Amino acid sequence: MAQKKKKYYAVRNTNQIFENWSDCEKVVKGTKGIEFKSFPTREQAEAYLRGEEPILSMKKTSEIVPYVSDNGIKGTIKMAEDSDPLLWGIDGILYSIDGSFNTQTQTYGGAFACYENGVLLDAQAIANNKPNFATSRNVAGEVCGFGLAIEDAIKRQLSKITVVCDYEGIFRWAAPKTVKVNEQACWGTSLKKPVGKYHAYLLQKAKESGIEEIDFIWVRGHRGLKINQTVDKLAKKVVGLK
Secondary structure (H helix, E strand, C coil): CCCCCCCEEEECCCCEEECCHHHHHHHHCCCCCCCEEEECCHHHHHHHHCCCCCCCCCCCCCCEEEEECCCCCEEEEEEEECCCHHHCCCCCEEEEEEEEEECCCCEEEEEEEEEECCEEEEEEEEEECCHHHHCCCHHHHHHHHHHHHHHHHHHCCCCEEEEEECCCHHHHCCCCCCCEECCEECCCCCCCCHHHHHHHHHHHHHHHCCCCEEEEEEECCCCCCHHHHHHHHHHHHHCCCC
16 A cells, blocks of 8 residues: 655644644634645745745756746756855856745845855845735745845846846746746746736846846755855844844
8 A cells, every 4th residue: 555645734824834634724724814735845835834936846957947038138047956156166246145024024025145256245135014025925035135136236237147046936937938947837927916026027127227148046045055044144134033
């Protein structure tokens, strides 16, 4: 008899994860407006609680995938797993971004750090609590971090940048649906939610400001990578988290 696959039940309203349905049912049954989903891994359940859209395929690859966005920006996408891009010797300006969300204050925050040849040039963070963005929780912060990087690149009059992120939506919104990363189609421009609209606005502003190429590198969050730790701490601090 085949062994039953383990599931993780994430309840967004209470920020809880259960490893069996009976415990989860006690919380969600009869509760109006409750939001919950089941996932095959704890990592995906945690992503759901952060407000992210969990990627169901956890397979990672070092393949470099080219793309051209809906508004004509070109670039590549690479999944770096646990390797720190700061050690790769990347030419030009390298941006690292991250976001955070404070469930108590409904405040989201985004951060960016700018590097050149491994040297930190600048790092900043911003927080806000606009209700239409706060519903997207952590994702709102991730996109705000992307916005800070784009604004900085425009000020520096750059035509090509590399963006390191730990949320896949940052590059999946940029690449059209015809592009596949980890055997899953990207999302392309999405105007259904304010965060998607803002992401599309940022790409358009980048294009109009002379940014022709954006390369994306995805890294796993909370793996001790220096390039991710800096922005993670900034994003948490700006929303009042340790």
